Amino acid sequence: MSIVALSRVTLLGSHGGKQATLRDLQRLDAMHLIDLGPEKQDTPTSAGASDTRKALAYLLDCPIKRHQVPDDPDFDHQVTVERALDNQRRMRDLEDSIDFTRRRLKDLEPWGDFDFPPLESLAGQRLWFYEVPNYRARQLADVALPWQEVHRDNRNRYIAVISQEEPAADALPVPRTHTGSVPRRRLREELQRLVVRLDETVAEREALTRWIHLLHRHQAQADDAASLKQAQHLTRDDDAIFAVQGWVPQEALENVQRLAEEKGLALLIEPVGPEDQPPTLLENDERTAGGAEIVGFYQMPGYRNWDPSRVIFFSFAVFFAMILADAGYALLLLGAMLFFSKRLKQSRAGTRVRTLGFVLVGFTLVYGVLAGSYFGWNPPPESWLSSLKLLDVNDFGQMMQLAIGIGLAHLIIANATVAWNHRGRSAMLAPLGWIIALVAGVMLYYAIPGGGLALALGLIAVFAFTDTRPIHEPLDLLKRVGGGLYALTDVTRAFGDVLSYLRLFALGLASASLAVTFNQLAADAAAAYPGLGILLYALILVIGHALNFVLAVVSGVVHGLRLNLIEFYHWGISDEGYPFKAFRKTETTLWSN
16 A cells, blocks of 8 residues: 655657657556647547447447357458448347337227328318317317318327318317328338348348457457557657657656666666656555555546545445444345355456445445444344344434544544655655544543643644745744734535544435335335235335435545545645556456356
């Protein structure tokens, strides 16, 4: 759990070897490239790679897939991609046409099967159609034009009017209905043709799925080519030489030195300077690296900061468990994780999320057992499960103290880590001052002697050491005083942030209360309706607990992340960084049946 130390590496070589050098660096998978181009320009994108991704996504979504072809010398990647995308377009158009035709058939059903006669046979008269609601049928008596009711149902009367010109807008009680000129029998014939073409298109799509394996392979090649082409725009070129520069982890410097020796390149390795802003590369134990995925999703800490991944990993699990607050729901979550487990294992990020998910299950199960809640039911007092119950979510005093205590601990950990990272410098005294102030607040609440003095000492440390710039002139002193006074305004935020952790108690109580409510509703329905009540009992339990489970999971994710990435980040992470992106060849797990 750390931020990897980096060095700035510059390679210089003859212009003729630029392509080979970049290709070797791509295989090395160790350098975050720095743009040395003379001016900013749009980096090239690969339309072919984008089309391949679209085609692959379309074919992978096909319900029936054919046996994969591992290799074929006659395989044409571009033609296969074009055929897949063309098939997708035709599939979409056919489905839209079928839906439209079916709607037209349904709309014309009340009018029956008819063909418009030639105008000569009606002496130039035309037919105009209206759907008149039954409650307005009395107004038809006032229609001066000749009309005939051709059909009636429980909602409308279907009226045909004969007139040479379209009747005036107020001639009938409702606007005219547009039936079109195509009769229903021709629409049925067209629908049949469209369905047959759709079946042929579906069969073509299934046949194209045999090339998924080879498309994956060519996609990786296309992505690598696009990445290499982009890297060529990031170098500094002269008539005879080129320079490529990037950030490299210190443990990978030996590999870069070996490459420079093999290729005859000039090599310059520089440490991170005080004005440099290198990317952030997090190094975590894979067992707790799910926290790094959360950090990377929200905000990457700066290079000179610290890695909060492990703290967030465990604190998020605790917060999620307190909000779900039910051992039965933990088992439902376990079932969901087992269902998606195989799919998550297909990528490194997915594997990390999978591990985090199982940890959430474990924490939720333990907390649910301690709270004595199993789908809203409490175990019998004489059972062994009842002996494991240590918490009562309905004990407001106990749960509020627990939530606030966890909040205090969370903020103290954030400040303690900041103090540790500033150890040996006066800047460490400011976060230590906040720790003293937070503890002093608890002492004052419980009327423990010395709380006021501790609070004063803590705030003095915050005021004096938040801004530690050296004083060379009176203006520097003024800035330090201003920085200290501004830091003291966070007193109210500290109070609010600690109270913000009460959401753990409130959401956990809401989840538990809803579970109990659905159980009571189900029991009341069963008692009120003998026989049918059993069905109502089951429906209320299944639908009610499913709804409560979804709400609890969403609340656990949203508010669990919020407490970590807003309250905790404010006290623990002072600056934002950007992620380390190695110049590498594409890592692809080839698809297989």
